[in-house]
Structures are given as structure tokens and as C-alpha cells.
Amino acid sequence: MASRALARTGRRAVDFVHDLGRLTAFGMSVANWSRRRPFRLRRLIDEMYDIGVLSLAVIGVSGVAVGMVLGLQGYNTLVRFGAEESLGAVVGLSLVRELGPVLTALLVAGRAGSAIAAEIGSMVVTEQLDGLRMMSIHPIDFVVAPKVLAMIACMPLLSSLFIVLGLFGGYLVGVVFLGVDPGSYLTGLEEAVEFSEDVLGSLIKAFVFGILVALVATYRGFTAAPSAAGVSAATTSTVVVASVSTLIVDYLITALWGV
Amino acid sequence: MQSAARKQDAIPSDCVDVRDLTVVRGSRPVFRGLSCRFPLGKISVVLGGSGSGKSTLLRALACLLRPDSGEIWLGEDTQLCGMSERRVRSYRERVGMMFQGGALLDSMTVFDNVALPLRERTRRSRAEIEREVHGVFESVGLEQVDALLPGQLSGGMLRRAALARALITQPQILLCDEPFSGLDPNTVRRVESLLVDLNRELQITMIIASHHIASTLRMADHVVVLVDGSAVSGTPEAVRRATHPRVAEFFVEEAFAPDAEQPPPDASGPGGNPA
């Protein structure tokens, strides 16, 4: 019993390393194809619509909601120390450094990442990718690369929108509802947030998460088993793997670069 | 009629020669040591029940999968198995494939789907492309589908659109995976005569995977029956009179209903080959 469990664990570990190797090779291939001509602007714009524009609603609502919660929680804590004028700094730093890029990545993984995995997976099932191969069009070139590029382009933009809307949410609760002085909210915000450390770090995070979510989603779809069950497994594992690895990578970036 | 390997024969120049092909999926061999030939310029039909490896054979012919062993010769100088990426590309210039479900990209209109190979691989102008696409549409009998998405087409139209995309590059060899499955009898007839006309007019070599007995007997010049991982081939008449019990079993249904356009025998049907 124990030996069987051990064997299974070992096999899982080997599978994981295999998968990681294949994902890396896949990523290299995507990078390689992204550099080649012709640049598929048309495909890129279409994908940015699917990934960016269609995620706007969920990003907007979540951004405002998270900002409001931060405003409320921050106020309740700060007011005990009589430091409620620091609310802007608390809301701003949490959003810019962590919550903006991380929550955006999680939401985009759930909204667009799963859609990408399902779309590519169903293209595997219906032999659309083989159809492309028969026309000597590489599926990574035509299908995967535009999605990855669009995701990388959209993630920092979505994250910035999330942060700005979050700041607005915090302002709404802190200033409008709870009566913090608007001047001190904005001044605290402006003084606490630094460009080179906070905003740039936030952008780097969003950028890295964009690559991560895009690669996981396209890879899972691309390697989906050609069946309905295979597609649904690819979709689920995209959300799980992309979310968990986003959180792990977030810690690594924070620890290594002090962002 | 031949049924086994011809190992040391000279490579024939008038057919696609499959030699000792072995494909293993997981731990189960789809076929082991399969040998058969497909005459050039003729219509060959690969018959077999579900799971007999028809599609696998077609995919090997299209270089979409690498067989575990064996060779596929196209004339003396082209061996398809294990070709380099570059040679696969140039081989595919000459081959068209019509997939079972059409395999058109469902985010693009039918016109864009069919025009795609020309846009990607040639430097033709917009007007030229449009003219060629409409020419192909006409030859497969499609009208006013330019702006439709593949999902908006009926089954028969989808097959025609898939055929149009396979033909747009003027291939010498056309591989068709189950072109008749899921179609009503009239549509089967129409697609069938379309394929026959194309073969007669353009001398396109056709290799069709099918389990539709009636249409096979009507249109095929050459039949390859896949049973138990090996091939029995010959003219339709010869194969029909075959003594191989599994092959004979395959034609039983057809004997009962000589001209009926029945739904194709699947795993549960009397002529099927349960996996």
C-alpha cells in the first residue's frame, strides 16, 4: 500500500518535470513564432478583443469592490490609531503592489484563460489544428502566438484599470461614506506610491503574469486529449495551474526584487 | 487481390505504396505491418469498422502522425515517413485533406477559410484570390456562403466547404476522412458524384476513408478493407467476393439491401467491426 503510494508520488513527480519541460519547449516555440513575419495584426486585435475587452466588466466590478473593501477595512483599522488620513497610502500601496496585478491575473485566468484553453482544445478535437497543418500553417504561428501576445499586451492594461478603479472604490468608501478628508486621501496616495518601486514593479508583475497565464492556457488547450472530457480537463487545469503559479511567482518576484 | 506484405518488391511508380506500417497508440497497436497500395489517379476507398484504423492510415498518409515503423512511398524518390519539416511542407503542397467534421476554423467565415491557404502561401492579389475561391465554390456547388460562419452551414454544405478548402491549392492527392458520415442519402449521392467528377476531370488521386458500403461500391476503383490490423485490397468486385471471413462479414449488410442508403454500419451494426 505504502509502496504503491510512493510509486504514484514518484510517477507524479516525473510527470510534473516532463510537463514543465514540454511547457518550456512550447514557450520557446511560441517566442520563436512570434518574432516571424508576417506580423498578424488582424489576429492580434481580434484576440485583444476577446481577452481584454471581454474581461473589462469583471475587472471593473472586481476592482471597485476590492477598493471599497480595502477602504472599509483600512479605515476601521487606522481609525483606532487616529491615522485615518493614511487611508490613501494603505489602499494605494496594497492595490498597486499586490492586489492589482495578482487579482487581475486570477480573474483573467478564470475569464479568458479558461476560454482560450477550451477554444484551442476544441480546435484539437475538431481537427482544426490538423487542418491548419495540412495547409502548411503552423498552429502555434496562427492560433497560439496571437493569443499569447494579446494576453501579454492586455494584462498590464487590465491591471492598471483595476488599480485605478480600486483607488476610486477606496475613495468612495473612505472619503464619501466615512468622511476622510479628500485632500489627505489623495496626498497620502501620491506620497506613498513611488514610480520606480511600486508602479514599475506592478507593471513587471502584470507582464510576467500575462506570460504565465497565456502560456499555461494555450499549452493546456494545445495538449488537450481529443475528446470532450479532454477539453474540460484542460479548461479546469488551466484555471488551477495558472492561478496557483501566479500566486507562487508573485511571492518570488516580491521576495527577489522587493516589489 | 493481395493480403500480405511484399517486402522486397521494386517501388511502383503508379501508386502510393504503404509498406509494413506499424502504428501503436498507447500500448495497443492500431495496425502492425500493414501493407497496401493506392493507385494514382484513381479513387481508392479504405473500408473498415470503427477503430479499424482508417483515420490513422489517412493521417499517416498526410504526415500528421509518425508511424512507429514502416514506409510509405510516393514514387521512387519520396518516402513519407520521417520526412523533415521542410519536405513535409513541400509534400503538402501536393496534398489536400478533407476532414471528417470539416475542420474549418470556426472563428472565420467560409470565404476566409477557403481563401486562407492562398493568403498564407501565395502572393496573389485580393481580386485573384476572390476569383479562385469563387471558382472552387462553383465547382463544388456552393453559393452565397461567403459571409457565413462554418457553424451556420448544413452538414452537406460543410462537406462541400471542406472540399473547397482542400481543393483550393489544386492538390494531386486528395485524402477524405469519412466524407459521407452523418449525411442523408441524397446528400451522400451528391457529394459522391462531386468526388467522382473531380477525379474524372482533374485526375486527382483520391483516398477515401469510409464505412459507407453502398457508395463505395458505386464509386471506388480500388478498395482496401482494414480488418484486424491488416489489409485486404483489390477491385470492389474482387473484395466483395473475398473469402476472408471478416471481410465477407463486412459486406453482409450490403447483400441484404443492395441499393439502400442506410446509415453506415457502426460498432453496433451487423457489418461493423466492434472495437
Next chain:
Amino acid sequence: MTDSPVRDLVVGLFVLAGFLALAYLSVSLGGTTYRGPGGLEIHATFDQIGGLKPRSQVVIGGVKVGQVTGIALDEDLRARVTLDIDRTLALPSDTSASILTSGVLGDQYVELEPGAEEDAMGPGDEIDYTQSAVVLERLIGRLVQNLGADGSE
């Protein structure tokens, strides 16, 4: 592949909105831009700067006129602070600088108090009259000591 102008427009608007948000974050919050006019660099040496940091404000009578750009130790091991100040200001050469705190626990800033001399300060000039930061802990420490001394009397 299919051209759709509406979709293009929407994507364009999305990108625009994203860049506006980004610009707001980096410009307005990140403070990469507005530093006031600046251009006049002068120095001041203090015994104690407390919690003064680069980018701390420099004010005259509560009005922001510049910011701290550099903090270093000079050869006498005193804190030498570089200030970047609006160059349109004609600061008298006997202007004094003090480090103050906004509120009890707030940020520290440099307050300049213009003197009465005719000459104006030029780039690289040194402020001669400075008053160091008040460090709260020391103040409290001294207070406690004094109280103790009073009590023993």
C-alpha cells in the same frame, strides 16, 4: 480575418483607457512628473536630519517650492542635504533652513525662512543658518530626565 471596424474601435478604446490608467498611476501617483519648476540647486548642512528623505518637500511659509534631491555626509560627518528649488525665486543669501515635522508623527520637510539681504542665492550656494530636526525620542528622553531631576530636588 474578417474586418470589423466596430471591434477595432472598441479594442482601440480599451487600449486607450488602459494607457490612461497607466499614465495616471505613473504620472500622478508615481510622481515622475510634477516636481515644480526646480532648477536651482542649493545645499544646507544639518547636525540632525531625523527622518528626512529624498523627495521630501521644501516649503516657504507652507507653500511647496521644491524638494530634497540628495542626502550625504560631508567631510565633517555632518548631514549635507541638497535641495532643488524653483529657480525663479530670488532667495536672500541669509535665508535659513529648518527641518520640521508635519503633525506629531507625520513626514518631515524642510522649511526655508527668507532673510533680509539684497543678494540672491545662486546655484550651488550654501545655506548658512540651519536648524536641525527635532527627534521626538530625544525630546521625550530629555523631558523625562528633567522631570526626574526636578523630583529629586
